[in-house]
Amino acid sequence: MSISQRQLALLLITPGLALVAALFLYPLSFSLISAFTGPKGGFSLDAFRKAWELYSGDILFTVVIVLVSCSLTGLAAIVIAGTLTLGENRLIVGTLKALYRWPLFIPFIVAAQCMRTFLAKNGLMNNSFVAMGLMEPLQAVSFLDWRGIIATFVWKQTPFVALLLAGALAAIDRATLEAGRNLGASRLRVLVELALPQVMPQLLVALVLSFVTMLSVLSVPMMVAGSQPTLLTVDMAFRINAYGDYATANALGVITYLLSAGAAIIYLKRGMAKEGAP
Amino acid sequence: MMHLGSALRTALAAFLLAAFAFVLIGPLANLALWSVAERWYTPYKLPVSYGTRYWEQVFRPTGDAMASLGTSVFIAVLTVAVALALSIPAGYALARLRLPARALFMVVFLLPQAFPSVAIYINVARVFYQLGINGTVLGVVLVHAAHGLVYSVWIAAAAFGAVDKDLELAARNIGASPLKTFVSVTLPLAAPGIVASGIFVFLESLDEFTGTFFVGVPQVRTLPLLLYNAAMGGNYQVASITALILLVPSVLFMLFIERFLRADVLAKVGA
Numbered sequence: 001m002s003i004s005q006r007q008l009a010l011l012l013i014t015p016g017l018a019l020v021a022a023l024f025l026y027p028l029s030f031s032l033i034s035a036f037t038g039p040k041g042g043f044s045l046d047a048f049r050k051a052w053e054l055y056s057g058d059i060l061f062t063v064v065i066v067l068v069s070c071s072l073t074g075l076a077a078i079v080i081a082g083t084l085t086l087g088e089n090r091l092i093v094g095t096l097k098a099l100y101r102w103p104l105f106i107p108f109i110v111a112a113q114c115m116r117t118f119l120a121k122n123g124l125m126n127n128s129f130v131a132m133g134l135m136e137p138l139q140a141v142s143f144l145d146w147r148g149i150i151a152t153f154v155w156k157q158t159p160f161v162a163l164l165l166a167g168a169l170a171a172i173d174r175a176t177l178e179a180g181r182n183l184g185a186s187r188l189r190v191l192v193e194l195a196l197p198q199v200m201p202q203l204l205v206a207l208v209l210s211f212v213t214m215l216s217v218l219s220v221p222m223m224v225a226g227s228q229p230t231l232l233t234v235d236m237a238f239r240i241n242a243y244g245d246y247a248t249a250n251a252l253g254v255i256t257y258l259l260s261a262g263a264a265i266i267y268l269k270r271g272m273a274k275e276g277a278p
Numbered sequence: 279m280m281h282l283g284s285a286l287r288t289a290l291a292a293f294l295l296a297a298f299a300f301v302l303i304g305p306l307a308n309l310a311l312w313s314v315a316e317r318w319y320t321p322y323k324l325p326v327s328y329g330t331r332y333w334e335q336v337f338r339p340t341g342d343a344m345a346s347l348g349t350s351v352f353i354a355v356l357t358v359a360v361a362l363a364l365s366i367p368a369g370y371a372l373a374r375l376r377l378p379a380r381a382l383f384m385v386v387f388l389l390p391q392a393f394p395s396v397a398i399y400i401n402v403a404r405v406f407y408q409l410g411i412n413g414t415v416l417g418v419v420l421v422h423a424a425h426g427l428v429y430s431v432w433i434a435a436a437a438f439g440a441v442d443k444d445l446e447l448a449a450r451n452i453g454a455s456p457l458k459t460f461v462s463v464t465l466p467l468a469a470p471g472i473v474a475s476g477i478f479v480f481l482e483s484l485d486e487f488t489g490t491f492f493v494g495v496p497q498v499r500t501l502p503l504l505l506y507n508a509a510m511g512g513n514y515q516v517a518s519i520t521a522l523i524l525l526v527p528s529v530l531f532m533l534f535i536e537r538f539l540r541a542d543v544l545a546k547v548g549a
Binding site: 009012013017020031034099104107110112113125222232233236250253256257 | 397
């Protein structure tokens with residue numbers, strides 16, 4: 001044999017790595033360099049100063065929206081996965097199981113279009129409330145602002161987090177949960193005190209992935225909430241399309257990297273810990 | 279008293295479930311209504327007149343939508359071809375061969391999905407512009423393939439990892455070459471997982487908006503871009519019909535994913 005197994009392995013994996021290097025690592029370094037280079041060349045923080053001056057409100061807005069969306073997604077996923085695991089009413093568990101996964105593979109842009117019509121002032125949600133007599137027609141308001149963004153994110157991401165969480169919950173030892181129930185603990189208490197601590201890592205990973213996803217989505221803030229304030233993804237697209245201002249756009253990009261870096265570190269740490277486990 | 283309490287709880291649970299169904303199905307129902315609404319304006323709670331006029335407009339052979347559908351499917355097929363050509367060898371190396379720093383390589387394929395992507399695409403578009411491939415199908419296919427590679431590589435590695443090594447050894451023992459063993463034993467056994475990864479990549483490409491928005495415009499108009507333009511232009515019917523077209527493969531995949539991805543393969547994904 002002319003080449004060793006190790007060389008063959010590297011040879012086989014190189015084309016894939018090359019694509020990631022060319023279309024991810026290279027543009028990533030490009031954005032870092034561009035963000036830290038001044039108008040006359042050389043190291044400078046000018047782009048960050050300008051980004052903060054123009055978009056400090058949107059940076060804060062983005063952090064709050066994404067954190068609130070992740071918290072609500074986590075809460076909804078815990079309720080769904082908890083019901084699927086500990087629910088005793090067959091009919092309810094069965095219906096929930098059949099329903100909750102629907103948005104899983106629906107693209108964000110389709111979810112955005114759904115919400116754009118559903119949450120509008122004259123959308124199906126307000127119309128249904130009026131028809132049920134819960135609300136007067138004049139009370140109807142449009143939810144197509146920050147509330148719409150949060151609603152779309154939670155609607156789209158909850159099935160994903162719930163799916164991973166339900167999988168993790170199904171894998172834990174039923175005996176502890178049964179023991180807790182037999183000792184008279186309520187199902188809520190069993191879920192919160194016995195089941196959830198055991199699946200925290202999986203919940204965390206799913207939420208970290210959702211966090212990064214929400215920081216990447218461009219269609220939802222553009223389509224669901226038109227006006228200011230808006231998410232950083234829209235600001236970046238605007239800096240490029242309206243001004244060709246790469247420095248400020250890349251500075252905003254670096255800020256989104258930093259926001260997700262904290263989250264990504266948690267993810268990678270967990271990945272490495274799993275790799276080290278026997 | 280106890281009886282009343284349990285009845286109350288069941289009623290409460292049923293109410294919550296109904297509210298959940300409303301939140302989940304409502305937006306989709308609104309989309310479906312818009313696709314068949316010929317006229318719908320305030321203060322009417324439901325469309326004023328129904329019809330398939332916009333469906334005919336969208337599905338007219340010469341219409342924008344059919345051209346966009348063609349472009350989207352063409353790009354998605356090419357993306358799958360590129361992704362599989364790269365991920366079958368990479369997945370085999372990760373699953374079967376002794377590879378130094380294996381964990382690091384696994385993470386490298388995850389990176390494009392683990393970073394906020396808008397800032398990356400801005401710079402990809404800049405590089406592509408210099409290379410003269412901005413606004414071309416090739417550029418869009420490369421971006422989609424890089425993004426989908428984590429699925430195809432991780433699932434391919436899991437699929438190869440789940441193939442019984444004894445079968446490969448048996449083939450080698452009766453005189454098959456390593457290449458022959460791979461083509462006639464390992465690859466066919468891993469095929470269901472690889473098909474699943476191909477479907478994943480196909481859907482990712484079909485649904486992809488952000489990358490195409492920066493790299494493909496204005497020449498490459500995929501379905502998501504058509505949907506975006508129609509929605510921003512206020513044409514809710516065309517936007518809703520386009521959204522429904524994109525919805526069909528996504529929902530079908532959600533319903534059938536377990537047929538393609540067997541549990542033993544699924545358990546190995548990312549490991």
